[in-house]
Amino acid sequence: MVNYSIVAEDLTYWYGDLVAVDSISFQVAEGEILGFLGPNGAGKTTTFNILIGQLKPKGGKATVLGWDIAKDAQKVHREIGVCFEVTNLYEQMSARENLILFARLFGIRRFDADSLLERIGLGGRGKEKVEQYSKGMKQRLMMARCLVNQPRILFLDEPTSGLDPVSAEAIRAIILEERERGATVFLTTHDMMEADKLCDRVAFINQGKIVALDTPHDLKQSYGKRALKAEVAVGGVNEYREIPLDVEGTPEAVRDLFSHNRVVTIHSEEATLEDIFIKITGRGLEE
């Protein structure tokens, strides 16, 4: 039997006349990484804020670790770690002091800030004031802060947004390590590559509604185009040939391609998550 860490039922939220989250339902299993994908203004952050107890849903219900977040936020907060999109560290304090402050707020008596800083690649920099850190270092520290209480669920809002590739990769590695530890991860992003790399399942959210929810593989299977794309040399000029994979006669077509042409490159053609999102919603993730 699957244990669900997060269960959202008909969640609804609106700002004035604008419906930001429109009756969405989903579950996140224990130890699963769920990616919430959508363009800016799609309702990702509003859903995120409802799930971490900073907004009360105007309709529906969200249960986190079995507790109704609208009623038992304090109990939920003891068990979760939250990394916000906007950097919100105490910049006049050092990295160590930031971590120790939050450890104390969680009531942790014995806390090893240095080993956590080491783990996120900030070893030896812990005594520096955060205001002297680069954006990538600050984001790593944000990530470290949400790990202070060894949370059962990590809520990450665009954790790699605007980061250099090295910092982004370091944060992705930590997310995967946390999953290995057994933590559940709820991740909002508009980076489909990141979602593809990290997530067990992804939900596409558009105009407050979930328009698709599945594993990246199955989404590609369902919505993508399955074909082989080959580059062949014909009389000194390179041409492209496409062979559909799921039709009768595919084996003959492949054999024929190699028999009668000099094949320069060949690869299977898969749709990206962004292609699928555009196909479903008619709009891009960067909009």
Next chain:
Amino acid sequence: MNWRSIGVLVVKDISLFFRNRLFAVITMLGLVAFTVIYFLMPSSVDETFEIGLYAPLVPPALEVIQEEEEGLEIIMVESEDSLQKGVVDGEYLAGLVLPDDVMDVLLQREILQVKVYFASDTPEEIRDVVDIIITEMVFLQIGQPLDIEWNEEILGPDMAGSQIPQRDRIRPLLAVMIIMFETFGLAGLVSEEIQRRTAWALLVTPLTVRDLFTAKAIMGILLAFVQAVLFLVIVRGMGEQPLIIITSLFMGAVLLTGFGFIMASLGKDILSVTAWGLPVIIVLSIPAFGVLVPGAASDWIKVIPSYYLTDTIYRVSHFEASWSDVWGNLLILMGFNVAIFSVGILALRRKLQ
């Protein structure tokens, strides 16, 4: 209530407050500056009337008056011109010119022509005093006693001989100003917590919104209250009833913390907090200035909450007022505290949401 987390937050806030050079300098400088101002103010009241006199011949009666009247000093001047200059320059409260034939006129009981010079801003009371001195001198000189019976009735505290020196008069004003200045620090700290969105990071820990507000309130009250008490201890302003003074200062700190919350909810950063806060602080300072300049403000001043704070401290430290004298003030102050503090919390809560 999560008191352990509240304690952690208060320690963090105090540490951040003193790491912010602006807040730290304002706090330390404020305390030192107000103490220095207090000690620079005159510590006693000069009650001597100095009257300039130009008279070629001084009637003996005038010398008698000067000897008998405590607090009256008649200074002889060599010419009418230097007398006029002395009055204009404020050396004398008034200048008298007696004619050459003053003794003949008095003895023949003719009309005495006396010229009196006053500065343009001389109060009416001083003019009356000079009139009395001349009239008394005339009667002394011609040997006829005055057939007047004086009945004095003192309304309010008898201040004769015990007027309050400027430095003591300004004391409640300085104590209240210290509390008010700390409001800026608190409001700046809270608005920064909102501007940098660190408040939201705190609220996804076991800390609740109520815990957060409690921590901020404790921080604000502590900062303002401790400094004001420290100041009054340094300047020996606790009077005979230190408990009433401490209670008043505590209630004042609560009131100003409420205003600090309102300012923090209105401003986006320390600059806009200062912009919103200045008019508030100016209005709240009016009762304190009213104490400094008696008669400068009328009854409307009682709609300003800080009036009840200033008035209580002033009456207790100078007139030995007791609980029974000031309980009304403290009750009204408490009412204002509840109202302002509630508005502050609501405004801040709204901002957080």
